[in-house]
Amino acid sequence: MIFESLSDKIQGTLNKLKGKGKLTEKDINNAMREIKLSLLEADVNFKVVKDFIKTVKERSLGSEVMESLTPGQQVVKIVNEEMIKLLGESESKIDFSDDITVIMMCGLQGAGKTTTSGKLALKFKKQNKRPLIAACDIYRPAAIKQLEVVGKGIDVPVFKIEGENDAVKIANEAFKEAKKKGNDVLILDTAGRLHIDEALMEELQQIKSSLNPREILLVLDSMTGQDAVKIAEAFNSTMEISGVILTKVDGDARGGAALSLRAVTSKPIKFVTTGEKMSDLEPFYPDRMASRILGMGDVLSLIEKA
Amino acid sequence: KKTKDEFASKIDSVFSMYTKIDDELLEDLEDILIGSDIGVESTMDIIEHLKNCVKTEKLKTPDEIRIRLKEYLKEIIHTDDETDDSNMKTPTVILIIGVNGVGKTTTIGKLANRYKTMGKSVLVAAGDTFRAAAVEQLQVWCDRAGVELIANKEGSDPAAVIFDSVQAAKSRKADVLICDTAGRLHNKKNLMNELNKIFRVVDKEYDTAFKQVYLVIDSTTGQNGIIQAKTFKEAADIDGIILTKLDGTAKGGIIVPVQKEIGVPVKYVGLGEKIDDLQPFDSNKFVDAIFE
Numbered sequence: 330m331i332f333e334s335l336s337d338k339i340q341g342t343l344n345k346l347k348g349k350g351k352l353t354e355k356d357i358n359n360a361m362r363e364i365k366l367s368l369l370e371a372d373v374n375f376k377v378v379k380d381f382i383k384t385v386k387e388r389s390l391g392s393e394v395m396e397s398l399t400p401g402q403q404v405v406k407i408v409n410e411e412m413i414k415l416l417g418e419s420e421s422k423i424d425f426s427d428d429i430t431v432i433m434m435c436g437l438q439g440a441g442k443t444t445t446s447g448k449l450a451l452k453f454k455k456q457n458k459r460p461l462i463a464a465c466d467i468y469r470p471a472a473i474k475q476l477e478v479v480g481k482g483i484d485v486p487v488f489k490i491e492g493e494n495d496a497v498k499i500a501n502e503a504f505k506e507a508k509k510k511g512n513d514v515l516i517l518d519t520a521g522r523l524h525i526d527e528a529l530m531e532e533l534q535q536i537k538s539s540l541n542p543r544e545i546l547l548v549l550d551s552m553t554g555q556d557a558v559k560i561a562e563a564f565n566s567t568m569e570i571s572g573v574i575l576t577k578v579d580g581d582a583r584g585g586a587a588l589s590l591r592a593v594t595s596k597p598i599k600f601v602t603t604g605e606k607m608s609d610l611e612p613f614y615p616d617r618m619a620s621r622i623l624g625m626g627d628v629l630s631l632i633e634k635a
Numbered sequence: 636k637k638t639k640d641e642f643a644s645k646i647d648s649v650f651s652m653y654t655k656i657d658d659e660l661l662e663d664l665e666d667i668l669i670g671s672d673i674g675v676e677s678t679m680d681i682i683e684h685l686k687n688c689v690k691t692e693k694l695k696t697p698d699e700i701r702i703r704l705k706e707y708l709k710e711i712i713h714t715d716d717e718t719d720d721s722n723m724k725t726p727t728v729i730l731i732i733g734v735n736g737v738g739k740t741t742t743i744g745k746l747a748n749r750y751k752t753m754g755k756s757v758l759v760a761a762g763d764t765f766r767a768a769a770v771e772q773l774q775v776w777c778d779r780a781g782v783e784l785i786a787n788k789e790g791s792d793p794a795a796v797i798f799d800s801v802q803a804a805k806s807r808k809a810d811v812l813i814c815d816t817a818g819r820l821h822n823k824k825n826l827m828n829e830l831n832k833i834f835r836v837v838d839k840e841y842d843t844a845f846k847q848v849y850l851v852i853d854s855t856t857g858q859n860g861i862i863q864a865k866t867f868k869e870a871a872d873i874d875g876i877i878l879t880k881l882d883g884t885a886k887g888g889i890i891v892p893v894q895k896e897i898g899v900p901v902k903y904v905g906l907g908e909k910i911d912d913l914q915p916f917d918s919n920k921f922v923d924a925i926f927e
């Protein structure tokens with residue numbers, strides 16, 4: 330499970346603190362070093378880790394903790410609060426206020442865009458929407474065919490123009506088609522691209538400026554390492570993304586990317602995907618995720634009461 | 636290439652910022668190594684090694700450390716059998732495995748093209764019967780490379796496709812048979828068992844062939860790459876790693892801990908989406924490029 334090993338390690342560190350009646354600066358420094366290493370091992374970006382540790386340390390050395398009767402638990406509480414800040418405060422939903430809600434998927438090669446387009450379509454269909462998926466990937470071999478297979482499996486129409494080599498045109502035509510057929514959600518599956526590929530980033534921008542999508546979602550593989558920050562920053566600065574979908578969390582990725590993303594883009598993680606089946610998509614609840622990392626649903630309510 | 640330039644300029648700029656060796660320099664180095672996905676453990680080990688060098692060899696200048704770092708990285712990454720596929724033994728069966736979306740199918744297209752250009756007769760097996768349009772994707776690559784693809788229906792048993800492909804390779808006396816497999820996360824037990832079944836088919840049906848199992852790792856992968864390597868190695872004797880997508884900004888530093896852990900050499904690197912965007916891995920070049 331995602332975050333499992335991070336969770337184990339951080340909990341181990343915090344448990345040592347919890348029991349203590351009094352905390353010295355050394356105790357806190359040691360704990361912070363351990364947490365720092367755990368976060369780094371979980372692929373949280375090293376700059377994000379530095380900031381996080383600095384904040385937690387400063388707060389932990391403050392009077393709020395030092396004068397408390399249960400200083401260890403106070404530190405746990407601080408870690409939890411800062412972790413929630415890092416992950417984002419609350420669940421964020423898709424905004425369906427447009428007549429045709431255009432959702433654009435983007436991201437690196439192989440991140441899971443095409444599969445996730447299908448998953449979103451299925452989810453919306455279950456909410457009584459009428460999604461249409463547009464095959465805007467004109468580069469990858471058999472990309473259209475892949476999307477067609479996906480669409481067929483969930484009984485959602487796929488718009489394509491076979492042989493067309495202008496992705497912007499496909500997106501525009503797809504929008505017309507959605508209007509004509511009465512679809513209220515249009516999901517644009519785009520080709521995978523590197524964030525440093527200027528020509529392809531330009532293509533995305535053109536699609537954006539002609540359709541002005543309600544949601545531009547960066548699809549990011551949860552196994553991504555330190556580069557996640559650079560990728561997210563680049564996509565966010567050219568595209569101004571509205572959120573992130575973190576894929577393949579059914580692997581035991583340590584999930585550090587999830588913790589870094591918001592810190593650099595301040596954009597929420599909206600969904601996580603948990604497998605290759607079309608139903609393997611879940612909303613992302615930052616607060617629950619933070620508690621899960623710290624294994625402390627109960628502890629928190631205890632502190633609240635105290 | 637972009638990847639290495641960035642890594643390089645960073646390491647070199649760190650060294651140029653310092654006039655003597657102190658804790659701050661080492662800390663900056665630590666950040667850079669970790670920031671390149673080399674991982675906490677390997678980074679600590681590298682820093683420890685450098686500290687030792689400073690002590691025992693009485694190193695004085697940042698440049699001396701720079702040289703030691705470079706040597707040590709080479710030592711870790713280097714393996715005796717750097718890729719020389721020009722005189723590969725035949726017949727060879729190559730199995731390509733890895734987690735989802737890392738670039739297995741694309742790499743097969745590139746390899747098929749490479750071997751064919753060398754004058755080998757190449758056959759490809761569509762062992763991914765699971766992913767939507769996996770066969771069609773591979774067919775496009777085989778057409779580009781001008782090699783034949785052996786495929787069954789989507790949803791059929793992958794081991795059966797491999798069986799058929801082995802028979803075809805034998806009867807056509809193909810020099811190389813390259814087998815695609817479905818992407819699978821290393822923690823999916825049943826899928827890993829399925830791999831085992833595929834390996835057994837090759838062993839049993841083609842024991843005269845020289846076998847190579849290549850694990851494909853995406854260079855943007857973080858520390859999860861270590862677990863990938865470990866778990867796939869449990870399922871199969873991996874002969875080599877193929878590091879893809881090095882044309883991005885990721886450093887591919889994950890191969891440092893991966894090699895330390897499982898001691899498997901990197902064979903090829905993927906540098907793009909075109910058919911000739913594949914190069915044999917050269918550890919000297921790789922490390923040199925980090926610093927140049």
Ligand SMILES: Nc1nc2c(ncn2[C@@H]2O[C@H](COP(=O)(O)OP(=O)(O)OP(=O)(O)O)[C@@H](O)[C@H]2O)c(=O)[nH]1
Pocket residue numbers: 436437438439440441442443444445466469472519520521522548576577578579580602603604605609735736766818820
């Ligand atoms: N285990 C697992 N596999 C996933 C998940 N999401 C996607 N995949 C797999 O990841 C691989 C890549 O998915 P795609 O949807 O083709 O990715 P993409 O971003 O469209 O790829 P390109 O179009 O080539 O850039 C496929 O094998 C998918 O089945 C997930 O949540 N879990």
Ligand SMILES: Nc1nc2c(ncn2[C@@H]2O[C@H](COP(=O)(O)OP(=O)(O)OP(=O)(O)O)[C@@H](O)[C@H]2O)c(=O)[nH]1
Pocket residue numbers: 438439469521523733734735736737738739740741742763766769816817818819879880881882883904905906907908912
């Ligand atoms: N930039 C870049 N993209 C690559 C490279 N290798 C593969 N890709 C892209 O990565 C995506 C996934 O590649 P595939 O070959 O389908 O990966 P796979 O491992 O077969 O995926 P599954 O079969 O779904 O597990 C495609 O969009 C490829 O074009 C590379 O070296 N550089």
Ligand SMILES: [Mg+2]
Pocket residue numbers: 442443444466469472518519520521
């Ligand atoms: Mg796709």
Ligand SMILES: [Mg+2]
Pocket residue numbers: 739740741763766769815816817818
């Ligand atoms: Mg494939």
